Amino acid sequence: DAGVIQSPRHEVTEMGQEVTLRCKPISGHNSLFWYRQTMMRGLELLIYFNNNVPIDDSGMPEDRFSAKMPNASFSTLKIQPSEPRDSAVYFCASSLRTLGGSYGYTFGSGTRLTVV
Amino acid sequence: GQSLEQPSEVTAVEGAIVQINCTYQTSGFYGLSWYQQHDGGAPTFLSYNALDGLEETGRFSSFLSRSDSYGYLLLQELQMKDSASYFCAVTPRGYSTLTFGKGTMLLVSP
Numbered sequence: 740d741a742g743v744i745q746s747p748r749h750e751v752t753e754m755g756q757e758v759t760l761r762c763k764p765i766s767g768h769n770s771l772f773w774y775r776q777t778m779m780r781g782l783e784l785l786i787y788f789n790n791n792v793p794i795d796d797s798g799m800p801e802d803r804f805s806a807k808m809p810n811a812s813f814s815t816l817k818i819q820p821s822e823p824r825d826s827a828v829y830f831c832a833s834s835l836r837t838l839g840g841s842y843g844y845t846f847g848s849g850t851r852l853t854v855v
Numbered sequence: 856g857q858s859l860e861q862p863s864e865v866t867a868v869e870g871a872i873v874q875i876n877c878t879y880q881t882s883g884f885y886g887l888s889w890y891q892q893h894d895g896g897a898p899t900f901l902s903y904n905a906l907d908g909l910e911e912t913g914r915f916s917s918f919l920s921r922s923d924s925y926g927y928l929l930l931q932e933l934q935m936k937d938s939a940s941y942f943c944a945v946t947p948r949g950y951s952t953l954t955f956g957k958g959t960m961l962l963v964s965p
Contacts, residue, residue: 781956784954787951795951795952830897836951843903847897848897
């Protein structure tokens with residue numbers, strides 16, 4: 740298996756532009772997570788899907804952020820309009836759903852977003 | 856709510872043993888996980904403790920004591936490649952997602 744695949748690896752965009760991040764989870768995993776990592780705040784959960792359905796989006800910062808999972812093999816995270824404070828590394832992760840996380844998450848390589 | 860506290864940085868030399876502690880304040884959780892992240896890379900799953908006690912996986916061991924609200928990751932026979940950030944994480948009871956600590960940067964020197 741190729742693991743969790745994210746694209747693009749790097750994105751530099753101007754403030755106000757729309758940004759779309761993409762993720763392909765591991766085949767057979769039924770849970771997908773979007774996390775954001777910054778030096779100040781560490782790894783923060785943005786949204787969690789189970790069987791393609793959004794279960795917990797309480798971490799989505801504001802209406803500028805949206806996420807979709809149209810099928811089991813693809814998810815997107817969109818920021819519109821983007822702002823400099825959105826600059827971070829965005830990780831997608833997938834796993835088999837468990838109550839305790841015992842199977843662990845497999846993270847993608849991340850998208851490093853810079854908004855100027 | 857839940858909060859996880861880890862030291863921000865730990866240093867050690869090759870061949871040594873190092874322990875990275877994780878203390879937590881949470882109303883309840885299913886288990887304690889550990890992840891490793893090399894600079895510029897993705898976090899990778901290391902271990903999971905559902906029950907109190909020690910779990911061993913090669914050079915790495917992880918420990919949990921719920922009564923002490925405390926866990927640790929033990930790395931033995933340190934190698935230069937172990938230089939990375941290490942995160943503890945929990946799934947709060949009633950949730951299905953991981954909450955991560957801020958991470959501990961381990962620097963291994965020759």
